[in-house]
């Protein structure tokens with residue numbers, strides 16, 4: 001299972017991205033990602049905040065075989081419990097860079 | 098953040114939860130936050146559509162409310178300072194409170210405009226948002242500031258131009274409501290930078306000729322001293338470092354960014370109108386240019402592009418020069434400034 005992460009937006013032009021095997025994540029984050037993969041609709045924000053200015057947009061893609069799950073969040077629509085995952089992926093994106 | 102966890106756990110660290118409980122604060126889940134956000138917005142929209150609002154707008158007093166997010170991603174978590182209330186032991190809280198006051202005062206005194214909506218809406222400010230969150234944003238209702246990562250940015254609530262930038266996004270939302278994509282989005286960013294710089298110059302008692310025209314230079318991390326988020330005087334030269342890359346802003350239509358990133362380059366192409374503002378302000382003084390820009394904003398449509406912005410601004414310049422509120426040369430100066438960036 002592969003996970004792709006892109007963070008765009010912010011006060012200035014910046015794009016951070018990374019890709020990794022879900023199996024290489026710390027155990028608690030692996031559990032979260034597998035849960036999201038199985039029940040993606042539960043995590044999809046109900047609406048996009050069209051008035052968000054300078055906020056970050058986070059895009060996650062989880063794929064295994066032919067199945068692909070895509071989710072997009074803004075700073076005000078990030079689900080509870082996602083902060084550690086985003087922080088991990090953002091640090092990885094910086095290190096990859 | 099929405100809470101999907103079947104247990105009652107919170108992302109807020111337990112010691113913070115305990116402290117908040119001691120203080121009698123109920124911690125909402127992000128689901129509650131989102132619902133409250135939607136309810137507030139629906140009520141506000143219903144009020145704005147109501148006949149009573151149109152006939153006699155309710156006048157509030159643009160009161161400031163500062164909330165501490167306690168390094169969580171919750172907004173309006175803990176109220177730590179309100180209008181006329183005592184100062185906080187937290188210097189960041191007091192700085193953002195004072196800075197929001199300076200922005201409010203400038204819009205009121207020089208532009209005859211009260212708060213973000215000209216009806217005196219409360220000014221909501223959240224500080225200490227997220228962990229090492231190196232950003233600030235306007236979300237349609239309120240301003241939110243992170244503490245910075247201490248590499249790219251220090252605390253974003255400490256700079257007057259950043260607070261003015263975010264609050265101006267609110268003003269734009271309630272006036273032209275420029276669509277946040279492509280050239281109209283770049284104009285939205287441009288206006289936020291204009292009043293960020295104008296209000297900073299006013300507070301520092303600077304003139305157009307002596308100002309640095311930098312945005313965000315006071316929040317740069319320790320290794321990036323002397324750099325900034327943007328330069329209105331010389332777009333494309335604000336930063337060049339390993340952490341941020343190189344400033345991609347063009348200063349001429351020949352180099353207009355046409356890609357899809359950053360909502361079609363809203364933070365990139367704003368360099369072009371930013372340069373125009375710098376040139377006009379240098380010729381007629383910053384406060385006069387700010388007045389011209391603000392009067393123009395009130396006439397723009399959400400889909401305004403750079404070309405139609407030029408047309409609208411020249412029309413207002415002529416009108417204001419005839420009324421004596423800007424120098425007689427303004428229309429000519431503005432036309433030349435637009436031409437110099439390829440417009």
Ligand SMILES: [Zn+2]
Nearest residue numbers: 053054286289
């Ligand atoms: Zn902005």
